[in-house]
Amino acid sequence: MRGLAMNFCETAYRSVTHRVAAARHSAGRLDEVTLLAVSKTQPVAAIRAVAALGQRVFGENYVQEALAKQRELADPTLEWHLIGPLQSNKCREVAEHFDWLQSLDRTKLIEPLSRHRATASAPLNVLIQVNIDDEDSKSGCTPAQVTALADEITAAPNLRLRGLMAIPAPAPDLERRRNAFCRMRALFDELCASRVGIDTLSMGMSDDFELAIAEGATMVRVGTALFGARSR
Numbered sequence: 611m612r613g614l615a616m617n618f619c620e621t622a623y624r625s626v627t628h629r630v631a632a633a634r635h636s637a638g639r640l641d642e643v644t645l646l647a648v649s650k651t652q653p654v655a656a657i658r659a660v661a662a663l664g665q666r667v668f669g670e671n672y673v674q675e676a677l678a679k680q681r682e683l684a685d686p687t688l689e690w691h692l693i694g695p696l697q698s699n700k701c702r703e704v705a706e707h708f709d710w711l712q713s714l715d716r717t718k719l720i721e722p723l724s725r726h727r728a729t730a731s732a733p734l735n736v737l738i739q740v741n742i743d744d745e746d747s748k749s750g751c752t753p754a755q756v757t758a759l760a761d762e763i764t765a766a767p768n769l770r771l772r773g774l775m776a777i778p779a780p781a782p783d784l785e786r787r788r789n790a791f792c793r794m795r796a797l798f799d800e801l802c803a804s805r806v807g808i809d810t811l812s813m814g815m816s817d818d819f820e821l822a823i824a825e826g827a828t829m830v831r832v833g834t835a836l837f838g839a840r841s842r
């Protein structure tokens with residue numbers, strides 16, 4: 611990437627990291643908020659440009675697309691998160707090639723993920739995806755299913771439960787979104803209170819990451835605001 615494209619990328623990256631820090635500061639938070647750069651549908655050149663600015667953590671939605679990019683980039687310092695829905699026939703590839711899975715939402719995935727994760731590697735970090743607004747179209751478990759899933763993930767030898775992820779309904783009014791983030795935060799606090807090692811609440815995207823940080827997100831997933839609009 612050269613010239614204008616590189617400038618756009620650098621300006622956008624500085625702006626988003628600055629906004630994350632400002633939101634953290636105005637919420638009076640002393641803990642870290644991780645910025646996940648959502649690079650789905652973006653070319654490898656765009657990922658390389660953002661990585662050159664210091665970004666290490668990237669999120670992808672589609673397993674095959676992510677694997678192709680990982681191969682091309684061949685950069686062992688990058689950390690890869692799968693944030694899209696996971697089909698059970700892709701568990702092996704995810705266990706072998708990702709650092710985090712943010713979209714675990716059913717029991718059936720747990721055993722194959724753990725079995726395919728090499729014991730020599732670090733455990734696969736896992737977030738439970740919660741369908742917080744109970745939308746028909748969305749993946750994610752119900753809030754009531756979180757405890758049972760958390761127990762099973764904790765019992766799996768090669769998985770490490772880190773917390774929760776949600777994609778609230780795209781409500782136009784801020785109060786409804788805030789309410790969804792609040793309910794996620796309450797679920798997260800419950801999970802933290804009942805077990806050790808829980809440190810990640812992944813919520814907030816380009817449109818609402820500052821609100822999510824105000825309500826307790828420890829990780830925000832930002833695509834459009836970093837890379838520009840997606841072509842598909």
Ligand SMILES: *Cc1c(COP(=O)(O)O)cnc(C)c1O
Nearest residue numbers: 648693815816831832833834835
């Ligand atoms: C695409 C996507 C994002 C990023 O969305 P933007 O609005 O482009 O920031 C975040 N999380 C998930 C799960 C996504 O699929």
